[in-house]
Amino acid sequence: MQHTNTQDTLVGLFVAAGIAGLFFLSFQVSNLSSFTQKATYTVTARFDNSGGLKVKSPVSAAGVKIGQVSSISFDPKTYQSVVVLQIESQYNTLPDDTTASVFTAGLLGEQYVSLEPGGSETFLKDNGTIDITQPAIILEKAIGQFLFKAAEEKK
Incomplete structure (x- = not known):
């Protein structure tokens, strides 16, 4: 050839x-x-445990990505994880009683923040705070509790 x-x-x-x-x-x-910068507003949420959440982790509502985590820090006074979220400005109608939870995508996937809108008539504003949060579920801890409970039942 x-x-x-x-x-x-x-x-x-x-x-x-x-x-x-x-x-x-x-x-x-x-x-x-995302090379383009979209207009965003900042919201803060405090979690007892943010698990493996990372900066740039997605923030979603109803399964749709609406933002990302911009920073995670530790508050030494309350012993909580302070998570700052950047929400795209087009989603500025989230009620101020929205709840935030840390979930895992799949069994071993990345962690993300899921927002569940409440029923309030007023909306989250820039530099607002989400007061109702649910911490990450740590798989090892859940399995340990299950095994401990199973061992107690056998006694």
């Missing part, structure tokens, strides 16, 4: 497309895919 310049060009294009695909995939996996 004869080696031609057309073959070299096609192989080069194929390799370039593969590299571009890997580049795009790495941005998707690392949550860096």
Whole structure:
């Protein structure tokens, strides 16, 4: 088989497309895919345990991503995790009695904050606070409690 310049060009294009695909995939996996800055407002939530929540973890409502976690810190006075959320401005009609929970996507997936809207007539404002929160469920702790309870029942 004869080696031609057309073959070299096609192989080069194929390799370039593969590299571009890997580049795009790495941005998707690392949550860096949004190059454009959307207008957001800030909301703070305090959790007894934020689990494995990370900066840039998604914030969702009804399964739709509406923002992301911008910072996580520890309050030494209340011994709580302080999570700052950046919510896209188009979702500025979340009631001020909205609840926030930390969930895991799938059995071993990443953790995210899920917002459950309440029924209040007033809305969360910039620099507002979500007062009702539910901490992350730690799988190891839940299994340990189950095993401890099962051992108690056998006695």
